[in-house]
Amino acid sequence: MQIFPCPSCGDRPDAEFRYGGDARKSRPGRDCSDAEWAHYMHQRANTRGEALELWQHAAGCGRWIEIRRDTANHAVVATEPMTR
Amino acid sequence: MSALPRKSRYSAWSLLREGLRGQGGWTPAWRDHDPEPAYDVVVIGGGGHGLATAYYLARTHGIRRVAVLEKGWIGGGNTGRNTTIIRSNYFNPQSAALYDLSVRLYEGLSRELNYNIMFSQRGIMEVAHTDAELESMARAANAMRISGIDIELVSRQATLALAPLLDASPHCRWPVRGALVQRRGGTARHDAVAWGYARAADSLGVHIIQGCEVQGFEIEAGRVVGVRTNRGNIRAERIGMAVAGNSSVMAEMAGFTLPLQSYTLQAMVSEPLKPCLDTVVMSTSNGVYVSQSDKGEMVIGGNLDRSPSYAQRGSFRVTQSVLATLVEMFPAFATLKLMRQWGGTVDTSPDNSPLIGPSPLPGLYLNCGWGTGGFKAIPAGGTVFAQLLATGRHHELSAAFDLSRFATGELIDESHAGVQH
Numbered sequence: 298m299q300i301f302p303c304p305s306c307g308d309r310p311d312a313e314f315r316y317g318g319d320a321r322k323s324r325p326g327r328d329c330s331d332a333e334w335a336h337y338m339h340q341r342a343n344t345r346g347e348a349l350e351l352w353q354h355a356a357g358c359g360r361w362i363e364i365r366r367d368t369a370n371h372a373v374v375a376t377e378p379m380t381r
Numbered sequence: 382m383s384a385l386p387r388k389s390r391y392s393a394w395s396l397l398r399e400g401l402r403g404q405g406g407w408t409p410a411w412r413d414h415d416p417e418p419a420y421d422v423v424v425i426g427g428g429g430h431g432l433a434t435a436y437y438l439a440r441t442h443g444i445r446r447v448a449v450l451e452k453g454w455i456g457g458g459n460t461g462r463n464t465t466i467i468r469s470n471y472f473n474p475q476s477a478a479l480y481d482l483s484v485r486l487y488e489g490l491s492r493e494l495n496y497n498i499m500f501s502q503r504g505i506m507e508v509a510h511t512d513a514e515l516e517s518m519a520r521a522a523n524a525m526r527i528s529g530i531d532i533e534l535v536s537r538q539a540t541l542a543l544a545p546l547l548d549a550s551p552h553c554r555w556p557v558r559g560a561l562v563q564r565r566g567g568t569a570r571h572d573a574v575a576w577g578y579a580r581a582a583d584s585l586g587v588h589i590i591q592g593c594e595v596q597g598f599e600i601e602a603g604r605v606v607g608v609r610t611n612r613g614n615i616r617a618e619r620i621g622m623a624v625a626g627n628s629s630v631m632a633e634m635a636g637f638t639l640p641l642q643s644y645t646l647q648a649m650v651s652e653p654l655k656p657c658l659d660t661v662v663m664s665t666s667n668g669v670y671v672s673q674s675d676k677g678e679m680v681i682g683g684n685l686d687r688s689p690s691y692a693q694r695g696s697f698r699v700t701q702s703v704l705a706t707l708v709e710m711f712p713a714f715a716t717l718k719l720m721r722q723w724g725g726t727v728d729t730s731p732d733n734s735p736l737i738g739p740s741p742l743p744g745l746y747l748n749c750g751w752g753t754g755g756f757k758a759i760p761a762g763g764t765v766f767a768q769l770l771a772t773g774r775h776h777e778l779s780a781a782f783d784l785s786r787f788a789t790g791e792l793i794d795e796s797h798a799g800v801q802h
């Protein structure tokens with residue numbers, strides 16, 4: 298088990314959190330091209346090393362948070378409330 | 382059939398001869414080469430797919446100036462970490478055609494490579510625990526039969542006859558309703574697949590270069606002309622990458638992204654015991670699966686770990702839930718001791734189908750996205766990728782798996798199937 302710090306609940310077991318994707322990604326506007334939409338839908342940064350990820354404290358406060366996590370060793374570097 | 386010169390062929394006679402002569406006459410199965418400055422084709426990644434690709438490039442297409450670059454040792458990635466299930470019961474016709482070619486090639490592979498890959502067609506079965514599962518299996522079975530796959534839906538009684546240790550008691554956690562059975566499915570020895578292809582490729586002149594890590598690409602006028610490695614730069618006409626969980630890292634070096642996410646998939650083995658399970662059993666709803674190796678160990682696996690990872694290490698929570706579920710399905714296994722547990726980094730794609738084809742960088746070609754189930758596909762993956770690298774054009778079976786499907790929306794969705802290996 299790993300401990301994830303939740304900005305509102307404090308240190309909690311990682312089992313309470315649900316991964317929600319890449320936090321750097323933003324949805325293109327309605328007038329985007331097919332290629333932009335396909336890129337948004339399917340392409341992944343899939344970073345090796347520090348990645349900025351969205352997680353939901355699903356079995357806790359329910360809030361979405363941003364976790365900076367190293368995908369090569371699972372270390373949690375920082376957590377913040379979701380900024381957008 | 383074999384590419385090997387007569388004197389180094391393995392046979393009953395060579396065993397006897399070496400037995401009598403004190404085993405002194407064996408030669409290395411493949412040689413270690415230093416990289417040359419240029420090749421016709423460079424294949425990055427010495428897993429099963431990379432090695433098979435090199436073998437078919439030399440054997441089928443007569444291209445002998447081929448190098449396989451492996452950063453560690455051959456077969457040390459997912460090929461040497463997988464649970465070796467081979468089957469072709471896939472839902473979509475494009476997948477059925479590709480994976481069934483692979484099963485057929487596996488059927489003749491020990492002979493073709495003159496290397497015993499220990500392909501054991503002990504059959505695989507996916508157990509249904511509810512009536513709803515049984516109904517969706519019937520639909521899947523019909524689709525597979527239309528594609529010409531030998532698949533049978535069998536009764537509870539027949540399922541229990543195939544795997545008598547499954548819990549059949551009235552109030553068990555995972556009741557047995559029936560199963561989807563592919564009798565041509567089975568397991569093979571993972572290392573032998575890598576080593577057999579390496580040996581056969583080596584004998585055709587392919588250079589297998591271990592401890593050689595690709596760290597960047599040489600690009601001239603928008604086209605890749607070589608790779609940068611820890612052992613110098615190597616030029617090539619065409620470059621193929623078959624680096625599984627590291628595909629996105631390599632794509633970043635080449636300046637593009639891929640529709641892939643890397644996760645840990647773990648597996649484990651028990652202490653060895655006498656033969657008690659002569660088929661592969663997979664559970665559709667909980668993802669847990671088990672087979673018995675020739676050494677007698679129970680080889681056990683389950684679903685992916687939950688968060689993206691390159692750590693090649695799984696969390697204890699998944700280990701625990703896989704084992705708890707296994708013991709509910711097979712109460713007799715509760716007394717077994719666990720020997721080893723490990724993880725591999727798998728490259729999952731949005732539709733659980735591989736990516737095969739030209740990359741966005743001209744001259745660089747992709748064979749990746751096999752995720753949790755590409756061991757079974759090694760002979761077919763090597764065949765179609767070799768054709769692509771030799772000619773620059775798709776094999777008829779790989780065209781559907783081109784990267785362009787994510788823009789057109791023609792996905793080959795295999796994610797509904799539940800079983801992922």
Ligand SMILES: Cc1cc2nc3c(=O)[nH]c(=O)nc-3n(C[C@H](O)[C@H](O)[C@H](O)COP(=O)(O)OP(=O)(O)OC[C@H]3O[C@@H](n4cnc5c(N)ncnc54)[C@H](O)[C@@H]3O)c2cc1C
Pocket residue numbers: 425426427428429430431450451452453454455456457458459460461462463464465466467593594595596623624625626627631646647648682723724725726727748749751752753754755756757758802
């Ligand atoms: C636990 C587990 C169980 C599995 N069970 C099954 C199963 O039962 N059936 C099935 O069909 N599939 C299964 N799979 C999936 C299967 O193992 C893979 O899909 C398959 O082995 C992929 O083969 P490959 O040759 O593409 O990749 P790999 O065998 O991973 O080879 C890729 C190679 O590329 C090398 N590499 C990476 N980066 C570089 C670089 N920069 N320079 C040089 N070399 C590099 C790596 O070191 C590695 O050796 C399982 C996987 C795991 C992890």
